[in-house]
Amino acid sequence: MTENLYPAFGILLVDDEPAWLRSLSLTLESSAGITNTSLCQDSRQVLGLLDGGGIGLVLLDLTMPHLSGEEVLKEISERHPAVAVIVISGLNQVETAVRCMKSGAFDYFVKTDEEDRIVGGVLRAVRMMELQRENLEMSSRLVSGELRHPEAFTGIVTGDRSMLALFSYVEAVAKSPQPLLITGESGVGKELVARAAHRLSGCRGKLVTVNVAGLDDTVFADTLFGHVRGAFTGAEQARRGMVEEAADGTLFLDEIGDLSIPSQVKLLRLLQEGEYFPLGSDLPKRLRARVIVATHQDLPAREGTGAFRRDLYYRLRTHQVHVPPLRERRGDIPLLLDHFLEEAARDLGKKKPTPPQGLAQFLSTYGFPGNVRELKAMVYDAVSVHRDRMLSMDSFVKAVERAAPQAGGAPSPAPRQNPFSGFAELPTFGDAAGFLVMEALERAGGNQTLAARLLGISQPALSKRLKMLKG
Structure with a gap:
């Protein structure tokens, strides 16, 4: 089975030095998990490779035989304006950098720069391209309003228009590597939405579900990140965490609003840096799973009281859906x-x-x-x-x-208008009872048995009332 490549679009590395190409490719893979790369040593082949499609980002050297990097940059800007270009040159010249930026380069680095700086610039470009593609995808799908893969939502029984709009949004963002936040009251089906998003993501890995409610900081870290042998008393064998179990798949964290502040810090680092440390280990591991979180809590309210970190909240709400109550x-x-x-x-x-x-x-x-x-x-x-x-x-x-007695804390519909507010004089008890009977019959669709149950009386008593009204 072939490995899923990251990012979804190709990154073309162009340089006439094969050793530098191999080194840069390995650095991007080990430091940022970038595996969807292609190498090119001849600058004359670049435009032909771009014409074939699939390339979203080019890392371009300037000093090359045949066609210089600046010439290639100008051609890319004219013929493939949607392709981002990062110049990585051996020349540390301000004038050259300014010319490249004016010609359309996304960024400019010198080969002697620190690896972290170059990798960070590549990741910024990748995220920008991903957001651009997500926006285009979302716009086209939301405007059409049609589901391309309705089979992904077969587990959710609905005909409601708001739910169908929710399906369109989930389908549009399903392939995004950014987190998806699902909110809604308990029992509305948030996990079913997460399963649908996983099916649509194209990830070949499995969906791993973790309910984080009630987990203290140590158990949370051990559950998600795992531990090495000897990490703590009783850790006689190494254990894989749920993040690693979900590799190339989806990690679904339910009840995220109940996390403690220390656990929120760990989750924020996982999402921002894309890496984590198993307990007892000094070697980081890469996050290779899509993260979906869900909660029944009001996160903005909890953030306002300091119970939920603001930076984590804004990190999670990149893509957000709210499942309406029944x-x-x-x-x-x-x-x-x-x-x-x-x-x-x-x-x-x-x-x-x-x-x-x-x-x-x-x-x-x-x-x-x-x-x-x-x-x-x-x-x-x-x-x-x-x-x-x-x-x-x-x-x-x-x-x-x-x-009924336990539903006092449950959300209730807006109060109904006073039914007698339009009367100049209050109706008699007999008239009010008649109005109540007719309202119950209307709500019951003419079914007298159901109307009697709604009124809390027997069906013979309702029949008697109806005869009195007709009389």
């Missing part, structure tokens, strides 16, 4: 209900039951503080005790009644 996409409830009925019946070895008429309407009146996870639990509980062909609504009603 109460904001009630149209998905019938779809999810049918999906979970089929799934529960299959898992429990039963025939899929027929839901009672009005069940979806009844569930749509509930706020679901536990979101999709809560709905799934309701369905599994109802199917597990199901006996007849028609599914009983009692299990759902009891679940809602049990949850």
Whole structure:
């Protein structure tokens, strides 16, 4: 199996000295993990290689036979303006550097500069090119609004427009090496979004999930970075960390908002430097995985109180999606209900039951503080005790009644307008009861059984009320 190359576009190294080319190539690979490089010793071949496509960055020497580096730079600027050029020359001349920058060079270095300075300049150019390509990709996909790979989202049952827009965004940024931040309440399906992003990323490695909530600093570092033998008491053997397990794949860190400040510092270094140290080791290892993080916490609020580092927050939010709660996409409830009925019946070895008429309407009146996870639990509980062909609504009603006293801390919809504010005189109790009955029937879609449950009365009592209204 071929190794994934980094970056996604090629980097062409041009110099007539083969020893320098090999040295620079090895330095870029060992210091920055850059492996997608090509070597060229003849400056006359550069434009032909660029015409073939796939090259995004050129590292160019100036003093070469046949065509000088400055001539090649001018030709690249005219024929391939989207290709960035970094000049790495043996000449330390200010006038030459100024001419190159005016001709379109991204940066200028001297071969005698420190390796870290040259590597840093190459990484800056790579990140600039990546951002440019991401912006173009996102613009084209978001404008079209069409998913190229809808199969990646088959695990998420929805027909909501906000969710479909979220899918388009995730598909657009899936191949980006920058972190992806997924926010949303517990139970909305943040891990499913992370799995979809991993499938779309093209990474050949696996998705490694780590829930970091409750991990102290030492356990966090050991879990992510691993340790060498003898790093601490009891470390009799070396252990690979989750970062290494996710190499060439995706590292998904869930509940990132609960990290301690010392652990946040370690994560920030991992993301900024692209390297980490296993516990007890002085030799750094390169980060070779895409990082996706998720949280149900309000990170801006935690950052405002000092509980979350500002620099880490802005590092994580390069790409960000918010998964809306179920109460904001009630149209998905019938779809999810049918999906979970089929799934529960299959898992429990039963025939899929027929839901009672009005069940979806009844569930749509509930706020679901536990979101999709809560709905799934309701369905599994109802199917597990199901006996007849028609599914009983009692299990759902009891679940809602049990949850009602505990839902005080859950987010609630905006308060409804006073229904009597338009009346010059207050209605009588009889009139108010009539208004309440008609509202319940409207919400229940004309289903009297469901309307009676919404009102907390029996169906005979509702029928009596209706007869009184008609009279």
